[in-house]
Amino acid sequence: MTPCDSRSKVAVFICSSDGRKDILDRxxxxxxxxxxxxxxxxxxxxxxxxxxxxxxxxxAPTSEWYRECTLQLEQLSHEYLIVILDDFLIRATVNQTxxxxxxxxxxxxxxxxxxxxxVGRSLLERxxxxxxxxxxxxxxxxxxxxxxxxxxxxxxxxxxxxxxxxKSPLSIWEFEHKCLAGxxxxxxxxxxxxxxxxxxxxxxxxxxxxxxxxxxxLPADLGTRPVWPxxxxxxxxxxxxxxxxxxxxxx
Numbered sequence: 001m002t003p004c005d006s007r008s009k010v011a012v013f014i015c016s017s018d019g020r021k022d023i024l025d026r027x028x029x030x031x032x033x034x035x036x037x038x039x040x041x042x043x044x045x046x047x048x049x050x051x052x053x054x055x056x057x058x059x060a061p062t063s064e065w066y067r068e069c070t071l072q073l074e075q076l077s078h079e080y081l082i083v084i085l086d087d088f089l090i091r092a093t094v095n096q097t098x099x100x101x102x103x104x105x106x107x108x109x110x111x112x113x114x115x116x117x118x119v120g121r122s123l124l125e126r127x128x129x130x131x132x133x134x135x136x137x138x139x140x141x142x143x144x145x146x147x148x149x150x151x152x153x154x155x156x157x158x159x160x161x162x163x164x165x166x167k168s169p170l171s172i173w174e175f176e177h178k179c180l181a182g183x184x185x186x187x188x189x190x191x192x193x194x195x196x197x198x199x200x201x202x203x204x205x206x207x208x209x210x211x212x213x214x215x216x217x218l219p220a221d222l223g224t225r226p227v228w229p230x231x232x233x234x235x236x237x238x239x240x241x242x243x244x245x246x247x248x249x250x251x
Contacts, residue, residue: 006100006107010156011041011078014055016086017068018047022223023087023200028053029218030090030196037096040082045072066166066175073163080107081157082116087200088154091216099193103156105136112161114139115187116194117153119146135186142185149179154194204228 014031016024024044031042032054042055047062060071073081080103099116106114119142134140142149150165152172165178179185199209205227213220 006104007039009079009107010103011043011076011081012038012055012084013058013073013076013081014042014044014084014086015069015152016045017065018050018062020086020200021046021050022225025053026213026219026222027087027089027199028055030216031084033216033218034090034092035094035096038094039096041078043072043076045069064169065172066168066170070163070166073159073166076159079159081159081162082154083152083157083162084154085152085198087198088196089199089212089216090194090196091212092195095191095193098191102139102188102193105139106156106158109135110158111156111186112158112183113150113155113185115142115151115153115155115185117151117155117187117192118189119187134189138189138191139186140189142187144179144184148176149185151176154196200225201228 014024014028028044031038043058044052044055045068046057046059047068048059049057058072058075060068062068082099102114102116105111119140152175161180161183165175165180168178170178197212199206199212203225205222205225207228207230209227210220210222
């Protein structure tokens with residue numbers, strides 16, 4: 001399959017809603033700035049038609065996130081989607097050559113899910129050198145039952161698989177641990193094509209959101225959405241340490 005053949009099967013879907021439009025307005029310009037040569041059509045999930053810096057809106061009535069997402073996905077025809085959450089600030093030029101290689105692997109092998117961020121390994125796994133089996137050079141299988149097996153980090157999803165995953169009424173956090181029988185998920189082992197950071201945690205800006213927007217040379221006005229105090233980082237550091245020690249998959 002040639003790069004042009006695989007490209008025709010892929011679109012970018014940015015998951016959002018009207019209630020998070022303020023986040024989208026501040027973060028979406030990073031896609032425009034750092035992915036200038038994006039060869040795939042871009043769609044943005046919303047509840048009502050609104051001006052966008054890039055991309056075309058796909059609309060669904062306001063509801064639970066999984067219902068909105070399901071209705072939005074039904075309007076897309078592409079077999080594969082690069083799914084991006086609306087608070088993911090891209091911080092460097094996307095490695096399109098690397099992404100193109102991964103897209104070809106996914107489409108040629110009809111994979112359900114390839115996470116474009118490496119899966120972290122626990123302290124014990126690092127000490128003993130344990131690694132998951134490699135499907136292709138640089139792409140490894142995620143073991144079923146592992147935390148964040150279906151993480152909503154940037155990933156390439158087979159649209160039909162994502163739609164099946166969304167049929168259960170789960171919160172977005174529960175969804176990330178879901179594992180469907182008979183489906184295998186994969187992740188890149190090295191050289192992720194995207195360098196990014198999420199800026200919002202449970203509806204509030206993270207303390208360094210303004211700094212990261214400035215570093216990306218984007219407007220840093222956070223509007224009226226609340227910001228977590230700096231103490232929030234203590235909890236994030238403890239979570240990080242916990243996952244590293246007992247089996248963590250979110251780095």
